[in-house]
Amino acid sequence: MNTNAAIEKRESRAPEVEPTHGGRSYIPTVDIIEGKQELLLVADVPGAQAGDIDIDYERGRLTIQARVQPRQPEDRTQYVLHEYGVGDFCRSFEVGEGIDSEKMHAEIANGVLTLHLPKATELQPRRIAVTAIK
Amino acid sequence: MFLARRSFPVMRLDSFRRDLDRLLNDFRTGFGDLWSSDEHVLPALNIWDDGQQLCAEAEVPGFKMDEIEVSVMGNQLTIKGRRESSAEEGTTFHRRERRTGEFMRTLTLPVDVDAEAVEATLKDGVLTVVMAKAKAALARKITVKSA
Numbered sequence: 650m651n652t653n654a655a656i657e658k659r660e661s662r663a664p665e666v667e668p669t670h671g672g673r674s675y676i677p678t679v680d681i682i683e684g685k686q687e688l689l690l691v692a693d694v695p696g697a698q699a700g701d702i703d704i705d706y707e708r709g710r711l712t713i714q715a716r717v718q719p720r721q722p723e724d725r726t727q728y729v730l731h732e733y734g735v736g737d738f739c740r741s742f743e744v745g746e747g748i749d750s751e752k753m754h755a756e757i758a759n760g761v762l763t764l765h766l767p768k769a770t771e772l773q774p775r776r777i778a779v780t781a782i783k
Numbered sequence: 784m785f786l787a788r789r790s791f792p793v794m795r796l797d798s799f800r801r802d803l804d805r806l807l808n809d810f811r812t813g814f815g816d817l818w819s820s821d822e823h824v825l826p827a828l829n830i831w832d833d834g835q836q837l838c839a840e841a842e843v844p845g846f847k848m849d850e851i852e853v854s855v856m857g858n859q860l861t862i863k864g865r866r867e868s869s870a871e872e873g874t875t876f877h878r879r880e881r882r883t884g885e886f887m888r889t890l891t892l893p894v895d896v897d898a899e900a901v902e903a904t905l906k907d908g909v910l911t912v913v914m915a916k917a918k919a920a921l922a923r924k925i926t927v928k929s930a
Binding site: 679693695729 | 875878
């Protein structure tokens with residue numbers, strides 16, 4: 650099964666997810682790594698912890714959301730240098746056949762979320778629990 | 784989020800200056816070699832003035848505590864670090880957006896800071912550096928007495 654094409658090619662069809670609350674939303678940078686048994690999706694979500702992350706998988710669409718609270722009161726802070734903003738992270742992927750959704754799991758440490766997508770055949774919608782590594 | 788190396792002093796950036804920086808950065812990276820952003824992973828920084836102290840923050844997810852070095856001298860702040868690639872042997876990248884490698888940024892701060900009173904913490908991939916301003920740099924209130 651060409652899992653590579655499944656993740657790469659179909660992602661661009663996913664519409665942008667728009668936030669319903671105020672505040673900025675950012676797209677996390679990710680690595681997608683294929684091993685023998687599983688696909689790894691590694692995302693940079695600095696400032697987020699396990700409890701802040703929602704990963705939903707439904708009908709082949711995998712959506713990762715990380716809630717990040719602003720660390721400074723944006724309007725009152727006297728910035729000398731302001732190169733980046735702080736806000737939620739959100740990104741969606743279309744996962745093709747060849748992934749066993751029952752066995753997906755994720756962990757987060759040091760602001761890096763690692764999602765394991767074991768290779769298999771069945772596609773089923775489910776929520777994925779995130780554990781913290783400390 | 785990752786920028787080319789900059790050695791401009793830190794100042795309040797109005798939009799003109801920001802555009803100028805961007806122009807000059809593009810000029811430099813366009814010439815490959817010396818300023819290639821592939822060689823250095825340079826995280827973005829936020830620096831703010833907190834009255835008695837200056838605070839600097841950088842998003843450095845995946846960096847380990849012992850892979851980051853923060854040093855202060857006078858009004859210069861230097862942050863160095865290195866992040867290893869997460870892929871093991873026998874795996875292939877289908878998408879690779881997260882930069883790995885070394886970085887170093889040196890910034891000139893608007894005031895001198897007390898090198899003895901600098902605290903750096905790393906939590907959830909966010910590095911925060913709190914620097915007490917040097918005593919000489921703090922404004923002092925002078926009481927006016929009637930003669």
